Amino acid sequence: MKNALFSLLAFAAILISMVTLAGLLVDLVGRGGSSLDSQFLTSSPSRIPAKAGILPALIGTLWVTILVALITFPIGIGAAIYLEEYAGRGRFARLLKINISNLAGVPSIVYGIFGLAIFVRGFDLGRTVFAASLTLSLLILPVVIISSAEALKAVPPSQREAAYALGATRWQVILRALLPAAAPGILTGIVLAVGRAVGETAPLILIGAVTFVTFVPTNPFEDKYTVLPIQIFNWANRPQEAFLEISAAAILVLIALMVLLNGAAIYLRARLSRGLQW
Amino acid sequence: MSMSKVKRVSGEATSEEEVVTSEEMHPGDAVQASALKFEHVFCSYGKTLVVRDVHLEISRNQITALIGPSGCGKSTLLRSINRMNDLVPSFRMEGSIYFDGENISARGADVIDIRRRIGMVFQKPNPFPKSIFENVAFGPRLLGQTAGLGDLVEESLHRAALWEEVKDKLGEPGLSLSGGQQQRLCIARAIAVRPEVILMDEPCSALDPRSTLQIEELMRVLAKDYTIVIVTHNMQQAARASDQTIFMTMGDDRAGYVVEYAATSKMFMMPEHQLTADYVSGRFG
Numbered sequence A: 001m002k003n004a005l006f007s008l009l010a011f012a013a014i015l016i017s018m019v020t021l022a023g024l025l026v027d028l029v030g031r032g033g034s035s036l037d038s039q040f041l042t043s044s045p046s047r048i049p050a051k052a053g054i055l056p057a058l059i060g061t062l063w064v065t066i067l068v069a070l071i072t073f074p075i076g077i078g079a080a081i082y083l084e085e086y087a088g089r090g091r092f093a094r095l096l097k098i099n100i101s102n103l104a105g106v107p108s109i110v111y112g113i114f115g116l117a118i119f120v121r122g123f124d125l126g127r128t129v130f131a132a133s134l135t136l137s138l139l140i141l142p143v144v145i146i147s148s149a150e151a152l153k154a155v156p157p158s159q160r161e162a163a164y165a166l167g168a169t170r171w172q173v174i175l176r177a178l179l180p181a182a183a184p185g186i187l188t189g190i191v192l193a194v195g196r197a198v199g200e201t202a203p204l205i206l207i208g209a210v211t212f213v214t215f216v217p218t219n220p221f222e223d224k225y226t227v228l229p230i231q232i233f234n235w236a237n238r239p240q241e242a243f244l245e246i247s248a249a250a251i252l253v254l255i256a257l258m259v260l261l262n263g264a265a266i267y268l269r270a271r272l273s274r275g276l277q278w
Numbered sequence B: 001m002s003m004s005k006v007k008r009v010s011g012e013a014t015s016e017e018e019v020v021t022s023e024e025m026h027p028g029d030a031v032q033a034s035a036l037k038f039e040h041v042f043c044s045y046g047k048t049l050v051v052r053d054v055h056l057e058i059s060r061n062q063i064t065a066l067i068g069p070s071g072c073g074k075s076t077l078l079r080s081i082n083r084m085n086d087l088v089p090s091f092r093m094e095g096s097i098y099f100d101g102e103n104i105s106a107r108g109a110d111v112i113d114i115r116r117r118i119g120m121v122f123q124k125p126n127p128f129p130k131s132i133f134e135n136v137a138f139g140p141r142l143l144g145q146t147a148g149l150g151d152l153v154e155e156s157l158h159r160a161a162l163w164e165e166v167k168d169k170l171g172e173p174g175l176s177l178s179g180g181q182q183q184r185l186c187i188a189r190a191i192a193v194r195p196e197v198i199l200m201d202e203p204c205s206a207l208d209p210r211s212t213l214q215i216e217e218l219m220r221v222l223a224k225d226y227t228i229v230i231v232t233h234n235m236q237q238a239a240r241a242s243d244q245t246i247f248m249t250m251g252d253d254r255a256g257y258v259v260e261y262a263a264t265s266k267m268f269m270m271p272e273h274q275l276t277a278d279y280v281s282g283r284f285g
Helices: A002-035 A038-042 A055-086 A091-104 A108-122 A129-153 A157-165 A170-199 A202-206 A228-236 A241-272 B074-081 B111-117 B132-142 B149-159 B179-191 B209-222 B235-241 B264-269 B274-280
Strands: B034-045 B048-059 B063-067 B091-099 B118-121 B197-201 B227-231 B244-250 B256-263
Touching: A002 A241, A038 A055, A038 A241, A055 A091, A055 A129, A055 A170, A055 A228, A055 A241, A091 A129, A108 A129, A108 A202, A129 A170, A129 A202, A157 A170, A157 B179, A170 A228, A170 A241, A170 B132, A202 A228, A228 A241, B034 B074, B034 B227, B048 B074, B048 B227, B048 B244, B063 B074, B063 B235, B074 B091, B074 B197, B074 B227, B074 B256, B111 B118, B118 B179, B132 B149, B132 B179, B149 B179, B179 B197, B179 B209, B209 B227, B209 B235, B235 B264, B235 B274, B244 B264, B244 B274, B256 B264, B256 B274, B264 B274
Parallel strands: B048 B256, B063 B227, B063 B244, B118 B197, B197 B227
Antiparallel strands: B034 B048, B034 B091, B244 B256
C-alpha cells in the first residue's frame, strides 16, 4: 500500500515537470512555428515583423559559444588540476574550494557589473563579442572548475598508482593517466556550462549587447553585437502580437541550440567512457 | 628480439659479473648474492609504527614470498622498496634499503628511475582505460619511445603469457578482458619498462583459482629473468610458488617485525620459531 503510494507520488512529480515542459513547447510551436523558416534564419531584425530575422543574433551567439568554450577549457581544467593535485588538503586549499563554490552561486547580473567595469571600461574592449565572452566565461568558470575537479577526484587511486609505479613523473601521471580517465566528466561539465552561458541574458544587457543589429559580426572585436536571448528579450517586450510570434520562433531556435549542445555532451560522455568501468 | 640484447635505459649496476657477462647472457645466469638489502628499516604512518627494525637480504632471480597476518606491515614493507609510500604524506621510513648496492631509500635517490627498475603489480588489476596495446606501451611511451613499440608490446605480452589470447584484439579496451587476463596485462605492462625486480602485492587475491594458478606458473617462468618479491596472505600460494619465505607478524604494540626468513621448503617443513609453526599450520592469522 505504502509502496504504491510512493511510486504514485514519484510518478506525479515527473509528470508535473514533463507536462509543463511539453505544454511550453506546444505553446511555442503554436505561436512561432509558422514564422520559423529560412527567411527568418537568414534575415536581420526589422521594424516590420514579417521581414525580421535572427541572423546577427544567431551568429553572435555562435561566436560567444565558441569563445567561451575556448576560454574556459584551459583555465577551468588548469584550475581543477591545481585544486586536486597541487593545492593539497590544507586550510588554504579548503578556503579556495569554498570560495569557488560560492562564486558559482553569485547572481549573473553581478558578473555583468564586473564585466562592465573591468572588460568594457577597464580594458576598453567596448561593446564587443569578446568582452561578452570574457564576462560569460567568468560566470561559468566556477561551475567548470568544480565539475572538472570532481571528475579528477573520481579517478580511482589505483590508476594514479599504476602510472607512478611505471616510473611516471607527477606531470606525466596527470597528463597521461588522470586527464584521459577524467575526460568524459570534464568535457560534459564544460559543454553543459557553456550551454548555460549561451542562455544568459542579464549580464549581457549590462555590458551593452544591443538589441537592433542589422549586420552580421565578422570578428569578435567589432563594435556592437547581439545574441539570441537579447533578441528574444527585445521582441517579447513589444506590444504587437506579430513580434511575440517571432520571439517565440527565436526561442525555438535557442532551445534547438541548447538541445544540440546537451546532446553533444551526452554523446561525448558515452563515446569517451566506453570501456571505462572500474 | 631478445630482451637482454636491448640496452637498458637505466644502466645496470656495474659489478664483477659485468666483465664476464656477454650481452647474450641472461641476468639469471649471473650469480649475485642479493638484489635487495634492508638495514634497520622502520616504517610509520604519522606516529604509528607499522614495521620494526627489518634486516633482510633478498636473493636475485628468486621468488621471495612475504607472508603474515593482516596488518603486519607486509604491503608497507613492499611498497617502501619502490617508494610508492612516498605518495602517502604521513609516511616516514628510517633505515636503508639497498638495490645493487645503491641506497634507494636515500632522500636524494632518483625515485622515477627506481620505479622503472623495480616494477609493481597490484592487488586489484588496474589497467588504464586504454587499449590493450596502449596499456603495455604506456611505460615505454613515458620515456619518449615511439619506435619498435609493436615488437616490445608483443614480447611483453608473450612473457606475460597473454599474447595468444589477445593477439587479434590489441585495439580493444584492456578493461574488456577477464580479471585474470587483466592481471597478466598489468604484468606485461610492468615488464615492458624492462625492470630488474617485480614487486607483487597480493596479485591473486581478486582472482579465481584457475587464474591464480596461471599467474603462479607465470611467476615461475619470470623468475628466470627477474627478481620477484610477492606479498601474499595465501600460505598455499607461498608454499607452491616461492623459493624463499619471509614470515612477519606484529608485536604487542601492533608494529610488524620479521620472525623468520628461510628457504620456503624449510619454512613450511621445519620452522624454527613457534610463531611460524603456528601460522603456517593455520593455527592463527
